[in-house]
Amino acid sequence: MDEQNLTGGNGEVKSVPESPKDKNSSMRLFVLLGLVAVVVGGMAALGAYKVYTKLSRDKFSLAVAKAFNFPAVKVAGEKIPYVAYAEDLKAIHTMRDYDQSQRDAGVPPDRSPGADLTEEQMSDQVLWRLVNNLLVNNAAKKYSVTVEDDDIKNLKAQMLQQFKDEATASEELMKRYGWDMKVYEQKVMRPFIVQTKLAKKMKEDPKMKEDLRAQAEKALEEIKKGADFAALAKKYNTDSTGERGGDLGWFGKGEMVPEFEQAAFSLKKGEVYPTVVESVYGYHIIKLDDRKTSKVKNEKGQNVNAEQVRASQVLFRFPDILSYLDQAARDGNIHLYLKVHNPFTELNVTATEKTSTSE
Known part of the structure; x- marks a missing residue:
């Protein structure tokens, strides 16, 4: 085809009709x-x-x-893939079967505890492990915690003391979990090292302590302005007192740490201590609910009058890895996508079951 078939007289390019x-x-x-x-x-x-x-x-x-990329669970906006859940569930099934074979061979229950695990318990353990590892890794990024080659080497050396050599250890891991040493390092050793180093770093973090005190002082100001004490205790207390609105029940002298005791016994019924009280546990906001005198036995077994008080607290606990992860899980708005037992409802987190992958 020559150029005249492609252009007009003015040089304009003409479209060529598409052939059948x-x-x-x-x-x-x-x-x-x-x-x-x-x-x-x-x-x-x-x-x-x-x-x-x-x-x-x-x-x-x-x-x-x-x-x-089907998800199994979502926490703090991050989805944990179903494949990770399935892999770990397979490993814990392998462990249960191994312990059952040991039990059948006469190994006592205390040395083959996995044989007693139910399907629900195994799923719960896997889900908690996956969520815990994600939260630990997020915290590790925040605190610049990393795993070095020497960390793995040292922990591995401790582990191998229980075995004849690395080949024997690898054989045992394969029988128990279906993992080789590399997988064990990734799934068990690294998370353990990260959590251990993170716990140490958090205890040494002055900024977190300062931030915690600022939170406590802000809450105290809210209470002074009329905020509900019990509601704030439910919001901030991470122990069982939170469910009771901070109520500690009756106690006498010598039953609490000195800083707390001194503040509580100095109050009148219905009063809130005017400042935040620091103890080894954290920062306390203390309210005296009641006081009484009761008959108690002294160290000589004699009945004597002793003053007792009933107090409530809002506690901002000093950072430790367990309470940090507990709070992170509470704040993580955990969503479970699988039709399995939901272990996260026990934490009083917002946990919902979904089967759609569209979220």
């Missing part, structure tokens, strides 16, 4: 793409059904779950 052959090729391409979309969509739908209805762990289900 080209039209057929385009049509076949669209049909093929449509079929691919249908097949992929069908695979995704079938995989989602098997995962979220049957909790399947076959190769097809895991491949689809991995390809489409």
Whole structure:
């Protein structure tokens, strides 16, 4: 075809009509793409059904779950993939079967405890481990905690003291969990090291302590302005007193740490101590609910009159890794996507079960 067939007299390029052959090729391409979309969509739908209805762990289900990143649980806005849940659940099943074989061979229960695990308990353990590791890793980023090669080397050396050599240890890991040493390092050693180093760093963090005191003083000002004491105790207390609105019950002298005792016994009924009280546990806001004199036995066994008080507290506990993770889980707005027992409701977190992968 020469140039005159492609341009007009003014040099303008003219479009060349598409041939029937080209039209057929385009049509076949669209049909093929449509079929691919249908097949992929069908695979995704079938995989989602098997995962979220049957909790399947076959190769097809895991491949689809991995390809489409199906979540098992979401915490603090981050989704933990179903594949991670399935892998760890497989490992804990392997451990249970191993302990059961040991039990059948005459090993006592205290040396084969995994044999007694139920399906619900195994799922709960896996979910908690995955959530805990995610929260620990997030905290590690915040505090710049890293795992060095020497950390792994030292912990591994401690572990290998229980075995003849590394080959024997690897063989035992494979029988017990279905893991080789590399997987064990990744799934067990690294999280343990991160959490240990994080706990140490948090205790040494002066800024967190300052921030905690600022929170306590702000809450005290709210109480002075009329805020409900019990409601704030429920909000901030991470121990069982939170459920009771901070109520500590009756106690006498010598039963509390000195700083707390001195403040509580100095108050009149209904009063709130005017300043935040610091103890080894954290920062306390103290309210005296009542006081009385009771007959108690002294160290000689004699009945004597002793003053007792009933007090409530709002406690801002000093940072430690367990309370930090507990609060992080409470604040994490945990969502469970799987149709399994939901262990997070026990933490009084906002935990909801969902089967949709669209969120």
